[in-house]
Each structure stands twice: as C-alpha cells, then as structure tokens.
Amino acid sequence: MGQRVAYEDVASDADIVAWSREYCRDVRREWGVDVRFDLVEWEVSARAKRRAAAVKRPTLPDAAVGEPYDWERLEGADGRPLPCTLSLTREAFEAFDRTEWEATLRHELVHVEQYQRDGTTDHGRAFRERAADLDTDVHCPAFADPKYVLSCVACGDLVARRYRDCKLVRERERYRSDCCGAELALD
Ligand SMILES: [Zn+2]
Ligand SMILES: [Zn+2]
Structure with missing residues (x-):
C-alpha cells in the first residue's frame, strides 16, 4: 500500500482508485458497512457515460435481494462471494465536488454489500433503508455537462x-x- 493520496492531489486514474478505496475503507470502519474489499476489484472508466459509478458483477440465476446467497454451492468459490468490480467514471470524479463523490461511493458500497450477501442488488426497499443509514441517494448518481x-x-x-x-x-x-x-x- 502506498501513501495516502490527498483529495486535492488526485490526478491520474490510479489516484482516483487509491483515494476512493481509502475513503471506502473509512466508510466501512466508521459507518459499519459489511463489505469484503479483498473481493472487490477497481477500475476507472474513461467513457463519458452519465453514470458516475457502477458495480459490475456476475449474474447469479437464483439470487434474490433479502435472501442470503449460498456461495458454497458455486464450484470453486469456497464459500466466498465471487469478485465484483467497482467501476468509477473519471468524468464524474471531475464533475463532482468532494461531498458528491463521497456520496456516490457510499451508494456503490450499498450495492457491494447487497451483492456480497445476497448475490444480487437492486434499488428496492432494502437498498433505500441502507442508503438512508449511509446518508446517500437511492438514485444512481448521474453527472452533467462540463462547466x-x-x-x-x-x-x-x-x-x-x-x-x-x-x-x-x-x-x-x-x-x-x-x-x-x-x-x-x-x-
Ligand atoms: Zn445504484
Ligand atoms: Zn490550434
């Protein structure tokens, strides 16, 4: 692990990941979100999509939000959730101020928490409750045109x-x- 990157100094894609990952670790510690980061991969998407961030995950046919997924039954997974990827959009990082970016990351952490427990995630009632706990929005954050x-x-x-x-x-x-x-x- 390298040195912590200051928010003001974030420049490269690697910096965006490093800063965001550290922030998410703080959120886990301080807000009690139940996420295994060893099973989370990170990427920065350069494509100018309207979505600020997204969790990419495998589709598991029998998974349902609210029903803990039996990861044991997946061959070769030894009971651990399959990895998912937290994909961050560079243009959103540039468009948002720090408060908005932090709220975006907390929104995505709710998705990761749901996925790692239930094998899937959505924006239903359970999501709304967790989003409220973590003081973030239910809607996937979008971003606007350059200023x-x-x-x-x-x-x-x-x-x-x-x-x-x-x-x-x-x-x-x-x-x-x-x-x-x-x-x-x-x-
Ligand atoms: Zn979402
Ligand atoms: Zn010219």
Missing part, C-alpha cells in the same frame, strides 16, 4: 473540458495549445 470548455484561439479546436474550476481554467493564459502553440479561449 468549462477550453479551445485553441488559432484554430478553434477543443483543448480540454473541465467540470470544475482548476489550474488549467484559472491560469489558462500560462498554457498553450498543442495544435498551434496558441492561447486558450474559455467558451
């Missing part, structure tokens, strides 16, 4: 999209476009 669009003043090409005020936006006069070496315009 700042930077383009090259010479050719008009898109240089970057940003969802919040950042160094590139604030100090844009110090940056030049890759295409023309020209100044950046804020649309």
